[in-house]
Amino acid sequence: MTGLLPIVEQLCDCQTDAERADWLLRVPQGVIYRDHASICMVLRTAGFLAGVDYIDAEFAAINSTRSRQGCWRDSVLLTIGAARAAMLDVARKGGAA
Template sequence: MTSLLPIIEELADAADHAARARWLLTVPLSVLIRDQVSVNRLLSAAGFHEGLAYLAAEISALSATRGRDGLAAHTVRMTREHARIGIQIIARGGAEEGKD
């Protein structure tokens, strides 16, 4: 038994980057905010650089000051979407940096 929450243990137990990417895409965003230190540590230990970039983009977007339209700045949203597209490709088993 570890001190990690079960949802974080799923990431820790992921077999490869595709499984990690699927976890990142499906986990509630509140978990990414709440457990960002643990998630960052696990992605770093796995050498999942794209996952780290995606996590940083999500945290940045979720933490950004929003404009009058209720949205984060265009650059923040575009960075988030670019990172998400990359993670979606990996989740489908596409191109990965440093495959396991």
């Protein structure tokens, strides 16, 4: 028993960076918000620092101020777009970014 929620334990069970990247791209943003520290710990322990960068970018976006229309600002969109593209690359190619 790790004390982690089952969805985060799924991340612990990932064997490759590609599996971790896939998990990161699919996990609900609410889980990223709630379990940010635990997720970062798991990723650091696995040596997947690109995943830490990604989760930090998602966490920052979740907590960012939005425009009057309720949208993320352009700088946030660009950051998240680049971070997601990097994770997609890892997930597709099977290795670290």
